Structures are given as C-alpha cells and as structure tokens.
Amino acid sequence: MILIINTSGNGLEFLLDEHYKKIETNKQSSSLPIETEKFLLEHKTKWSDLTAIGVIVGPGSFTGIRLGIAYAKGLSIGLNIPIIPINAFEIYLAETPDAFVAIDSGKGDFFVAANNLEPCIMTIDEIETKQMQWARTVGHKPFNLYFARNIIKDKLKDGIQPVIPMYLKPSYAELKSNKCT
Numbered sequence: 810m811i812l813i814i815n816t817s818g819n820g821l822e823f824l825l826d827e828h829y830k831k832i833e834t835n836k837q838s839s840s841l842p843i844e845t846e847k848f849l850l851e852h853k854t855k856w857s858d859l860t861a862i863g864v865i866v867g868p869g870s871f872t873g874i875r876l877g878i879a880y881a882k883g884l885s886i887g888l889n890i891p892i893i894p895i896n897a898f899e900i901y902l903a904e905t906p907d908a909f910v911a912i913d914s915g916k917g918d919f920f921v922a923a924n925n926l927e928p929c930i931m932t933i934d935e936i937e938t939k940q941m942q943w944a945r946t947v948g949h950k951p952f953n954l955y956f957a958r959n960i961i962k963d964k965l966k967d968g969i970q971p972v973i974p975m976y977l978k979p980s981y982a983e984l985k986s987n988k989c990t
Contacts, residue, residue, distance in 0.1 A: 810854060811861045812884075813957050816841065816877030817869025817897065823848045824863075824954045837873055841880050859890055863961040866894040867975030868912060868920040868928070874974045882972060893961045894972040898922040901947050903956040909943035911936050919948075920977050930977050 815822035821832045821844055830848050834840040849856070864881035867874050878894075885892035901910045902924060911931070912920040919936055922928040923943055931939065940946045964970060 810858050811863055811893075811958070811961055812845075812849075812859050813863035813865075813895075813954060813961065814841075814845070814877050814881055815865040815954060816873040816880075817865045817867060818873065818951070819870075822954055824957065825849070825852055825854060828852045829954060837876055841876065845880075856884075856888055859884075859888060861891045861893055861961065861965060862888075863893045863895055863957055864972065865900075865957075866896050866972065868897060868914070868977050871974075871976070878972055878974060891965065891969050892972050893964045894970055895957050895960055895964070896928070896975045897952050898928055899960050900952040900954070900956045903960055904953055905945065905947050907944040908947045909936075909940040909945070910948045911940065911946055912948040914978075921948075928975065928977055 810825055813824040816837050820834050821837060821841060823830045823845065825848070828848075830851075832840065832844050834844070862881045862885055864877050865874070866878060881892050897912060898910050901908060902922075906924060909923045909926075910921060914920055914930070918930050918932050920928065921931045921936065921939070
C-alpha cells in the first residue's frame with residue numbers, strides 16, 4: 810500500500826488506495842503525525858502494510874513542503890520503504906495533459922508549467938498571453954490527489970529519485986537576507 814501525503818497547501822491531505830481524507834488545520838506540524846496515524850487506523854492499516862510513501866514536493870507553502878518531506882523521509886527510513894516525490898504540476902497534467910497550469914502563489918504571481926514548458930514563475934500579464942498556446946488553463950482549483958497514484962507507481966518502476974523541495978523562488982527569509990542594511 811502506498812500512502813500519499815500532501816502538506817503543500819492549507820491543511821493536510823492523505824490518500825491510501827481508494828481512501829482519501831482532507832483535514833483543515835492551522836497547525837500542520839503538530840497535526841501531521843497524529844492525523845496520519847488516525848487515518849491509517851480508520852482504514853485498518855498498520856505501518857508495516859505500507860510499501861512506499863508519496864509526498865508532494867511543491868510548489869506551495871514553503872514550510873508545509875519542508876514539513877511533509879521531513880515527515881515522509883522519517884517514515885521512509887523508519888519503515889525501510891521508498892519515498893517518492895511528486896509535484897503538483899505532474900498531478901494536474903496527469904488529469905489534463907493538454908493544459909497550461911497556473912497556480913496562484915499568493916504573492917502576486919503564479920507558479921506555471923505545461924507540457925513543453927518547464928516550471929517557472931509568471932505575472933498575470935505574462936500568463937494572459939502565454940496560456941493561449943494550450944487548450945485550457947488549470948490550477949485555479951485544487952488538484953485531485955487520486956491522479957498521484959499512477960504517477961507514483963510509474964516512478965517506483967523507474968527507480969528511486971531524490972526527494973527535494975520544488976522551490977521556484979527564494980523563501981521570504983532568503984529575500985530578506987539578500988538585502989543590504
């Protein structure tokens with residue numbers, strides 16, 4: 810069984826086979842271990858039943874992404890099972906391959922990607938012209954975590970990949986540290 814964890818946005822999301830749960834919380838860090846265990850218990854799953862862990866690596870909340878990766882890596886090491894990274898763009902494009910993905914960063918710009926367009930950041934003005942090259946634009950609604958299952962299964966066949974956060978721009982702390990005083 811593959812457990813998929815998403816902490817890239819508000820709250821927590823879990824997927825285990827056909828079982829999905831979204832939990833609204835303001836305290837991802839303290840809720841994640843408790844809610845993961847509850848989720849497994851609700852579905853009569855033991856830790857030893859897990860064969861891999863999938864984790865969303867971005868784009869999204871800087872702190873949430875780091876939290877999810879750290880927790881998933883800890884589980885992976887403790888359970889001696891692989892951890893598989895997956896990003897939001899892969900999930901959107903699995904559902905809608907001909908789409909231009911534009912995810913609001915919440916900072917006045919957008920994280921974007923598409924088939925034949927590497928993930929990057931664009932302003933709304935850039936998006937208005939660029940998106941016309943694709944049949945549709947997605948990203949304004951949350952992605953469907955169910956589409957992550959097959960991506961993770963395919964990645965397991967291809968071998969283990971490093972699990973690193975997908976940062977498309979520097980963190981607020983990095984931006985502040987680069988300013989002269």
